[in-house]
Amino acid sequence: MISEEQKDELRRHLAGFLIEEEPLALKTAFKIGGAAAFYLQPETLEDLELTLRTLAELELQFVILGGGCNILVADAGIRDQVVIDLGKGFRHLEVVGSDFWSAMLRVECGVHISQLIKLSEVEGYGGLEKLAGIPGTVGGALAMNAGAYDATIYDCLGALQIMEKDGLVWRSASHFKPSYRDGGLAPGQVLIAAYFLLERRAHVEITTEIARIKDLRRQRLPRGAHAGSVFKNPAGDFAGRLLEESGCKGMRCGGAYVSEEHANVIVADKGSRADEVMALMESMQARVCDRHGVNLEPEIKIYS
Numbered sequence: 001m002i003s004e005e006q007k008d009e010l011r012r013h014l015a016g017f018l019i020e021e022e023p024l025a026l027k028t029a030f031k032i033g034g035a036a037a038f039y040l041q042p043e044t045l046e047d048l049e050l051t052l053r054t055l056a057e058l059e060l061q062f063v064i065l066g067g068g069c070n071i072l073v074a075d076a077g078i079r080d081q082v083v084i085d086l087g088k089g090f091r092h093l094e095v096v097g098s099d100f101w102s103a104m105l106r107v108e109c110g111v112h113i114s115q116l117i118k119l120s121e122v123e124g125y126g127g128l129e130k131l132a133g134i135p136g137t138v139g140g141a142l143a144m145n146a147g148a149y150d151a152t153i154y155d156c157l158g159a160l161q162i163m164e165k166d167g168l169v170w171r172s173a174s175h176f177k178p179s180y181r182d183g184g185l186a187p188g189q190v191l192i193a194a195y196f197l198l199e200r201r202a203h204v205e206i207t208t209e210i211a212r213i214k215d216l217r218r219q220r221l222p223r224g225a226h227a228g229s230v231f232k233n234p235a236g237d238f239a240g241r242l243l244e245e246s247g248c249k250g251m252r253c254g255g256a257y258v259s260e261e262h263a264n265v266i267v268a269d270k271g272s273r274a275d276e277v278m279a280l281m282e283s284m285q286a287r288v289c290d291r292h293g294v295n296l297e298p299e300i301k302i303y304s
């Protein structure tokens, strides 16, 4: 709960870029959910530094929003935490150096994975092809350790630039212990930029692989508003397989339903509610637990 006193302090310190009751639905892939009671969109490091310092002083929790592709916002919105949106600013991408064999890229957290893939395709920098088609920002992908087809965003990562409450720090990739769909960031760490070391490869090799991956994804994923896989794969198995065998395809709660194409994807029809997605998730978990004795853990983040 944010107290009246904290609200007044927020308004006083962050007046330049603080918005109250900002709707979030259209900033997420599900396109549902309520508003952020307090929403900040800092576009410079100075503004972000001021934001984090102020929130720490006021002892307020915050949540970072990237592209919103892995987030479900509750119908009542996000009331008790301040939302910091880094999906619009911090979009600089540069090749900091290259030689005959490789190139080092500095990519800010708000850059979309698709932009990074495009650059690697145009310039002939290989290593990230299997991430083609994953929506969202580089910051979100690193926080989630996003990946597909046995590759993850950490595979080509050299170092990260991170903002903590005491300022900006650089850490080598080996400093982190990413695990399945978790980049291993400590609470309060905000990713600012990533340094990727990519290999120079023939254009045709990269373009062909990207086209193959995008095609595979097109065959697997349904249309409509969804956030990709709802549950993490349990060790040694696939959530989709367990859900399908438990008869989850086609299950519905209000406007939210389990895709017929992929049992681990919930599609939210226009007008559906976050509550309905959450209720459906519980029913899916219960069915898998009854049938297979496995407790599925959500991959999507639910914010309220």
Ligand SMILES: Cc1cc2nc3c(=O)[nH]c(=O)nc-3n(C[C@H](O)[C@H](O)[C@H](O)COP(=O)(O)OP(=O)(O)OC[C@H]3O[C@@H](n4cnc5c(N)ncnc54)[C@H](O)[C@@H]3O)c2cc1C
Pocket (backbone or CB within 6 Å): 029, 063, 064, 065, 066, 067, 068, 069, 070, 071, 086, 109, 133, 134, 135, 136, 137, 138, 139, 140, 141, 142, 143, 144, 145, 146, 147, 148, 185, 189, 190, 191, 192, 221, 226, 227, 228, 229, 301
């Ligand atoms: C159609 C579709 C297909 C998908 N396919 C895949 C897939 O194949 N593989 C896969 O791994 N995921 C997949 N996803 C999920 C999603 O695309 C990834 O998790 C993506 O990396 C999320 O990025 P985002 O910018 O949207 O992050 P958000 O959803 O905005 O945030 C995700 C998490 O990252 C945190 N975060 C975001 N930016 C920062 C930052 N700068 N610093 C610190 N924390 C931050 C947020 O607080 C949140 O906890 C899919 C989603 C959709 C909609």
